Amino acid sequence: MINEFFNPVKELAKGLSIILKNGLKNRVTLKYPEEQEKVRNNFRGKIKYEKDKCIKCGNCIKVCPAAGCISINEYFSIDMSQCIFCGNCVEYCPVNALSHTVEYTLAQSKKDNLILKEEIYGND
């Protein structure tokens, strides 16, 4: 009869001791935005375009899953509001003109600032 009372209390005390032991360990969270997460080298972030290497073949448009993301008219432009950061265009470019950087904080206040444009028919 006394055992029935003390058994649950013993289990609760064992649980509390585990929590107290974990409470004395080091902090595992980061104080954002003063300390930011350092990502690895092959992280898929914002895309960089190099004008000298591009041969205007159109492979990147053929493999992109998003509708209306990449387009080549007078400018080469990528719409960052539609991009899903999958990496297909980087992988299928035959001359390696596209590559990933490690930036991931890309919020802007106007929607027009999200479209990245580069001239491809400029002055040499």
Add this chain to the structure above:
Amino acid sequence: MFQEFKTKFNIQKEEFILPDINKFYINKDDLKQVLRFLKETDRYLFETLECIIGKDNTNNALELIYALFSSKYNTKCAVSINIQDDFSVPSVVEIFPCANFDEREIYDLLGVRFINHPKLERILLPSDFEGNPLRKNYKMQDDRLRWNYE
């Protein structure tokens, strides 16, 4: 294994879904008898209905495939019916209760009516939507399509 089943219901056409699943074509009117036979006889015991697949072949013909699984003999098989011109099919909710949401989804996206279903309403799209999106002649309302011609 399926010899007795094929002679009893007089099945002419049979195909394969990879890997090694038999697919039998039957008439629309025999549907409930065939499913009850496959569920209850000791030789087959297909007691689980895994899913119902609706397909739109062209020329105004639809096809429904019922995928079954038997745990005692560890095999799968499929039963398929062809619908043309008159889009109404008897419902199988009394035999397999899990077909409830499946049949509502096919009514919603393909436009097939099921007779004797307890509550036939739109399930995934809003209730005032017009049209059936999974048909091939449904016109998409967004002009920005992906690059998709060969």
Add this chain to the structure above:
Amino acid sequence: MNNSTLKNTTILNVGPQHPSTHGVLRLKCELNGERIIKIEPIIGYLHRGMEKMAETGSYLQYLPVVDRIDYLSGFFCSFAYLDAIEKLMDIVCPLKALYIRTITMELNRISSHLLWLGCYLMDLGATSPFFYAFIEREKILHIFEKLAGARMMYNYYTLGGVKNDINKELLGEIKVFAGNFNKQLKEFEDLINNNPIFISRTAMIGVLEQETAVNYSVTGANLRASGILKDLRKDFPYLIYKQIEFDIPYKKSGDSYSRYIVRVKEMKESCKIVNQCLDWLYSNIEDLKINLKINTAKIKPEGEAIGQVESPRGLMLCYICADGTNKPSRVKWRTPSFYSVQLINEIAKNYLVSDLMSIFGSLDVIMPEVDR
């Protein structure tokens, strides 16, 4: 004047915005005092048109989108889609790629179960296990970031193998994680298993009979907690599961407590599988072939095929019908949560309203899988 006031019952709306329903789900409950009489789930708030999207682009353009059908288990959805295409075109992957695929899938199963554990206990009111589970899950996501380049939407499998190779440093990190994991699980069990408050809230609540489970086509851990032993990795083995030794846990009572015990034991078995695959990879690390270099942009298969996989929530199936052009004609997904949502009306009758979340949380339902 609606129907309920004539019958002396009340209607309670557990609305689409709720912190405990794991997504957007609406439950319309009819109550008599505090006893539940009938529940009706209303779904469709997260419908994105995944099946129609496959018909407007090619096979390669659909591949990064497949990870998002169930974002907590992206490797499983990718594998089901690629398995169906590989059967249509008669392709066999090299051996090293099969071992890498198995290790990533088992680590993904552990991380999905850890998130379920943290959120289920937070629904019941305990806030500490949520943090402990997420500390462990963060270590797995660091490993995936070094391997595939992203934390959650991987895009790492390709037709005939995997994209990047694995090196010795990364194998060392996985070995360190797998060695520590059993000790952390033992800490979870000491904290939760015999806790009197947890036992009185989950034992003999939400009992699922064997016949109901077979009629409603339930698969996965929900079925094994009711006594029926069925697992796709033993019945129709895929990848390399024939050569690995592991057991399948099951229990006979069918209540919420058994579903919790079965999932914790599954995590231990996954750790065993990871250790065995690591031993093979350490001795064959110089093997160079990881994929068959197939140009996925130019394939044109023909026929019908099914790819199936045992995901953390049940059996997932992908049906592809191809007609010889470069776009699929029909892609259909059979997801396990769609069939678990129908169960809530059968097993929650005659319990109190405060037991509703403890029953629903133990079924492990995820809304993007239900609505696609």
